[in-house]
Amino acid sequence: MKKYIIAIFLLHFVCTSQEIIQEIELENGWSLFSTYIEPNDNSIEAVFSDIIDNIIIIKDQNGNVYWPEYELNSIQNLNIGEGYQIKTNNPITLIISGNQTNCTTDINLDNGWNLIGCLILETSNIETEFESIVDEIIVIKDDQGNIYWPMFNINTIQSIEPGKGYQIKTSTELIFNYSCDDNCSNYTYSCDGGTWQSEVNWEIQNENNEIIFSGGAPDNGTICLNNGCYTITLTDLYGDGWNGNILNIGGLTFENENLDGCNNCGLETQTFELCIPFELIYGCTDPIALNYDETVNIDDNSCIYPESSLDMDLIAVYDYDETINDIWGYATENSEYALVGTNEGFSVIDITLPESPIELFFIEGEETIWRDIKTWQNYAYIVCDNCSDGLLIVDLSDMTGQTYSFTTEFFNKAHNLFIDENGFLYAFGGNPYGAMILNLNTDPMNPTLEGEFDDYYLHDGMVRGDTLWGAAIYQGVFGIVDVSDKSNPIIMSSYPTSSSFTHNCWISYDGNTLFTTDEVSSAYIGAYDVSDIYNIEMTDQIQSWSGFNDVVPHNTHVVGEYLVTSYYRDGVTIIDSSDPYNLVEVAYFDTSPQYEGEGFEGCWGAYPYLPSGLILATDRQNGLHILSTPYSVFFND
Numbered sequence: 001m002k003k004y005i006i007a008i009f010l011l012h013f014v015c016t017s018q019e020i021i022q023e024i025e026l027e028n029g030w031s032l033f034s035t036y037i038e039p040n041d042n043s044i045e046a047v048f049s050d051i052i053d054n055i056i057i058i059k060d061q062n063g064n065v066y067w068p069e070y071e072l073n074s075i076q077n078l079n080i081g082e083g084y085q086i087k088t089n090n091p092i093t094l095i096i097s098g099n100q101t102n103c104t105t106d107i108n109l110d111n112g113w114n115l116i117g118c119l120i121l122e123t124s125n126i127e128t129e130f131e132s133i134v135d136e137i138i139v140i141k142d143d144q145g146n147i148y149w150p151m152f153n154i155n156t157i158q159s160i161e162p163g164k165g166y167q168i169k170t171s172t173e174l175i176f177n178y179s180c181d182d183n184c185s186n187y188t189y190s191c192d193g194g195t196w197q198s199e200v201n202w203e204i205q206n207e208n209n210e211i212i213f214s215g216g217a218p219d220n221g222t223i224c225l226n227n228g229c230y231t232i233t234l235t236d237l238y239g240d241g242w243n244g245n246i247l248n249i250g251g252l253t254f255e256n257e258n259l260d261g262c263n264n265c266g267l268e269t270q271t272f273e274l275c276i277p278f279e280l281i282y283g284c285t286d287p288i289a290l291n292y293d294e295t296v297n298i299d300d301n302s303c304i305y306p307e308s309s310l311d312m313d314l315i316a317v318y319d320y321d322e323t324i325n326d327i328w329g330y331a332t333e334n335s336e337y338a339l340v341g342t343n344e345g346f347s348v349i350d351i352t353l354p355e356s357p358i359e360l361f362f363i364e365g366e367e368t369i370w371r372d373i374k375t376w377q378n379y380a381y382i383v384c385d386n387c388s389d390g391l392l393i394v395d396l397s398d399m400t401g402q403t404y405s406f407t408t409e410f411f412n413k414a415h416n417l418f419i420d421e422n423g424f425l426y427a428f429g430g431n432p433y434g435a436m437i438l439n440l441n442t443d444p445m446n447p448t449l450e451g452e453f454d455d456y457y458l459h460d461g462m463v464r465g466d467t468l469w470g471a472a473i474y475q476g477v478f479g480i481v482d483v484s485d486k487s488n489p490i491i492m493s494s495y496p497t498s499s500s501f502t503h504n505c506w507i508s509y510d511g512n513t514l515f516t517t518d519e520v521s522s523a524y525i526g527a528y529d530v531s532d533i534y535n536i537e538m539t540d541q542i543q544s545w546s547g548f549n550d551v552v553p554h555n556t557h558v559v560g561e562y563l564v565t566s567y568y569r570d571g572v573t574i575i576d577s578s579d580p581y582n583l584v585e586v587a588y589f590d591t592s593p594q595y596e597g598e599g600f601e602g603c604w605g606a607y608p609y610l611p612s613g614l615i616l617a618t619d620r621q622n623g624l625h626i627l628s629t630p631y632s633v634f635f636n637d
Contacts, residue, residue: 020211024094024163026086032143032165034083034117039098042077047096056087061115081107083115083165100213107176109168116168118160119178121212122226126160133176141167162210185227185277187250190220194244199237200256202247204230204274217245229275239265251280252297258621287596310545311587312572312629315614318349318357319623327605327618328373330380330396337396338607338616339380340624341371346382346392348401354614354626361401365389372416376423379444383414383427391427391438393445410436410449416504420463424450424486428470433457435470437486450486455479460504460555467492469505469514476500478516480533493533498541499523506558513539513580515563517553521598525556525565527580542583544570546590550598557608559635562586564608564615569595572606572617574631587629591619608635 203214241258283296289303370385390408415429438447461470466484499518524541574587592602613632
């Protein structure tokens with residue numbers, strides 16, 4: 001419903017944004033002007049309405065005038081192909097919007113003097129443009145006193161410019177056409193194939209950043225482009241990409257993708273380069289494919305890919321109609337559930353029959369791309385960042401979704417949370433920005449404040465016993481904090497991670513190795529010997545399976561002697577960490593095969609702690625994935 005409302009309010013913008021705009025600089029005093037735009041209202045009063053106070057008089061070649069001061073108007077309408085004399089009281093910019101005129105439109109020239117307009121889109125050599133009638137030209141003048149006088153081989157004008165007008169004297173009556181199409185090639189274009197077409201806009205700009213063509217969807221036709229390079233700008237008003245619409249120009253295709261994963265964040269703009277002429281070369285265009293060819297510009301479905309999974313099988317996908325984020329799990333004696341954070345709230349999915357996931361209830365919250373979920377006993381605790389929901393507490397013994405509460409008693413927002421084995425909740429990145437410690441033991445629906453850590457910002461963390469392992473993302477370190485006294489947490493040690501952007505960390509079962517991720521391109525899953533917290537060393541680091549070394553890792557969790565990591569565009573990966581000095585990837589599953597390399601699309605979270613051994617993975621664009629792996633038999637060893 002939200003999309004319908006926004007689309008309606010933006011409809012006027014959609015319609016007007018497709019017009020071509022020409023800006024014409026008018027000098028103080030007398031000058032000559034013309035336009036290649038056909039305005040929706042071509043009356044001279046409408047065209048000059050925004051700058052009427054700067055206009056003294058306008059004249060055409062037939063002696064007609066537009067003289068606002070005396071309310072005289074015998075010109076009435078602007079005619080395409082004609083030039084006009086204009087006198088202004090200040091330098092001013094005339095902005096004309098409308099449809100672009102075909103530059104080869106017939107221009108009727110009388111025997112003798114005429115005022116001719118410029119219909120070409122770019123500056124061009126005057127001798128080239130008037131070559132077809134050079135024998136009939138006596139002289140051409142611009143408004144600076146320059147002339148083109150073929151008989152005497154005099155040419156001080158040199159170039160003809162869009163927006164300018166010219167005086168031309170011919171020896172006979174004739175029809176003139178600019179030679180613009182001699183230097184351009186016709187290409188068919190279309191924009192179609194998807195939904196929400198009222199949100200789709202595109203435009204082509206030349207090397208002078210002038211818009212020479214624009215359209216929406218559905219749209220098709222022919223466009224003539226001169227040799228050179230152009231910028232193609234694709235915009236989506238709602239911010240969720242073009243939803244299947246594709247712009248095709250001469251066989252080359254362009255599409256606006258939802259790169260930031262946000263579904264209603266406003267205007268999303270993407271640009272591409274188009275160089276004319278081009279040759280269609282067929283083959284594989286996907287860089288991740290084994291037979292990728294960088295010279296190819298048309299994909300012919302011949303790509304050969306590496307296996308997108310290893311020892312992980314997809315059981316089912318629960319597809320949301322919105323972007324999702326983090327994941328946690330919950331189990332009772334007979335049932336298992338996926339607890340999913342979405343941009344718009346909190347979702348509970350029954351996965352007891354994993355082949356047939358069913359959403360049991362949804363609790364709406366403030367819209368944000370960050371939600372995090374943890375459980376204690378039969379309660380779920382949910383926080384969000386860049387929001388004001390505070391802490392959402394849900395009683396999971398009531399699977400109707402009716403027993404829950406929001407509280408902002410302790411904080412309005414938090415980036416992440418962890419609940420230790422003793423029933424203490426640690427809210428990271430909230431108010432304050434380190435960690436806020438809540439006690440859940442007395443009344444899980446009504447926590448009490450035990451203490452705060454505010455030495456520096458913690459993005460994420462986990463607690464084992466009396467030790468908090470915190471990811472200080474902006475310091476680029478993991479911090480080790482003594483929380484035995486919840487009212488007085490004390491930093492004991494810290495250590496930098498390899499990419500200096502420590503996003504999350506998880507301690508091994510024996511407490512000797514800490515595993516971390518840095519949420520930046522080309523980062524690693526790192527292993528650190530923390531058996532002596534005052535003498536820490538990195539033991540190994542590893543990247544994911546795809547072969548792209550710029551993929552961004554997100555969150556890693558320790559289960560048994562394995563690491564299960566959500567790895568954005570590479571999906572889920574399982575690492576054998578039994579030897580911290582030799583991390584080995586043993587399984588993976590690509591949840592977002594449409595993406596590869598650097599970027600924040602793909603798998604946000606992966607939960608490996610269900611009794612069944614199933615792995616739950618939330619892909620931001622592709623929904624909740626329920627996965628199995630033979631390695632799960634070792635998870636609880």
